[in-house]
Amino acid sequence: MNKWKLMKLAICLLVIVSLMLESRLVVTAEPPSSYSAPPLVSEDEELQEILQSSLSIVEIDKEIERIQARQLILQEQLIDTELRLYEREMDIEQKREQAGKVLVAYYKGERIDLYLSLLKSRNLEQFLFSFEMIEYILSKDREVLDLFIKEQRDLQSLYEQFAAENEQLLYAEQELQQQRERVLTLEKQIDDQLSGRTDAERVELLIKQLTQFWEQQGIAHVEAYFEALAYAMNELPGWLQKNSQYLSYKGFNYTITLPEEVLNQYLQDYDPMFRYFEFDFKEDSITARGKKEDIDIEISGHYSIVEEPSNYIQFTIDELYFNGFSLPDSTKQELAQRFDLNFYPSLLVKFLRARSVAVTENELSIELKLAF
Incomplete structure (x- = not known):
């Protein structure tokens, strides 16, 4: 009985040891890092130029993404401003009509009649009532005119904002086009240089290593x-x-x-x-x-x-x-x-x-x- 127990114990120990060794082998067999040491400046001027261009492409691509993201924001702002312009123009038509009536009343001398009513007052009470009415009407006139002027200024401000946003969007589009042209030029330059090299595959690997290490x-x-x-x-x-x-x-x-x-x-x-x-x-x-x-x-x-x-x-x-x-x-x-x-x-x-x-x-x- 003791012998069987000893044999079972020995078998268990062997299994544990084998598992430990297996796990250790798995750990030591991990694949190397996804990139090796980064390429440094090379004495090969053409190789140096190829690597330089490849790194520039990576960064210019990021700039293109930033410009595109900025374009989306500007387009949204432009649509929002355009909608607000339309709403403001609709509102101001009503204010313009009201302001026009006030100005016509002054032009035709209708407001003079109000002042004449003061002279026609028969007693102090009637005089004060007429004075209050005149003050109320004139204050309402001022409100209508001030509101119209404010709406005009707000509308002008929106026009300027729209123009600035539109100019920014046009500039972003030009900048995007320039950056894309730079990338195409650099890519063609790299392709031309690689086509004349016998070690093109090695250079492509160096480009990949440099790009990975940078990113x-x-x-x-x-x-x-x-x-x-x-x-x-x-x-x-x-x-x-x-x-x-x-x-x-x-x-x-x-x-x-x-x-x-x-x-x-x-x-x-x-x-x-x-x-x-x-x-x-x-x-x-x-x-x-x-x-x-x-x-x-x-x-x-x-x-x-x-x-x-x-x-x-x-x-x-x-x-x-x-x-x-x-x-x-x-x-x-x-x-x-x-x-x-x-x-x-x-x-x-x-x-x-x-x-x-x-x-x-x-x-x-x-x-x-x-x-x-």
Whole structure:
């Protein structure tokens, strides 16, 4: 009996061990990641151009989707405005008729008769009654005319709104056509270049790897850097208030002098992400570079002053590189719209306005003035 129990126990142990080994084999036999390490800048200039064009197509396609979505919204707004215009035009016809009757009454002198009734009053009570009636009629006249004028202004405002929305829609359609033409041109260029290569299949695989890596990891890292930079720039005025050694003033004039290494230290203290990121100041330009593992990002741009509608210092992205590949204008514009990298003097001191901004070797200088 004991032998049978021992045999059953041994069999159970063997089954458990075999199951464990099988499960371990299944885990270790998982397929590799859907993409390998991303292609980097190649010494093969044609290959580099093909990969660059393929990445541009991906981003331009996204811009086309954004434009199409904006078109739908504009079309809905246009239909709504057109419907409101029709309703307003119907309403104003009635107001125009009422206003016309009032103006005719004044033109024919009918309202003078009202004033004459005051002279015909036989006693004070009749005089006051006539006066109240005149005041009531004149107030109603004013209401009719004021309402007509308001309706006219509202109608004009709707016409202007309709025209602006229609212009935006036409611009979006032109922009969409331009982007589609860009995609077709790039696709034809890639097809022509691939047709002349003996390694076309390998290049197509590299295109796929680059596209997958950009969509699955690259864009998320770029957006993360932009988001962190936007928050850091928004809080820079508050940091300058606490670190007044970089801020000097004389009368109503203020000067911010920010060395390159100070800004880099501020960013590193602000967010650990910037340990892998560095600003480099050159004459009239700023370059920010960051590299971590398989992600290499470079942003180049310049500062300029915007006066209206509110005074601030705008950062314009001139170049944006991902792993050595230049991203198209549509991507730069979309990132600039989503993430605010500008500097607002009024956050430093109320009523401060930027007068000039200059970037020299290793230093950023901003001239400001109080404007009441």
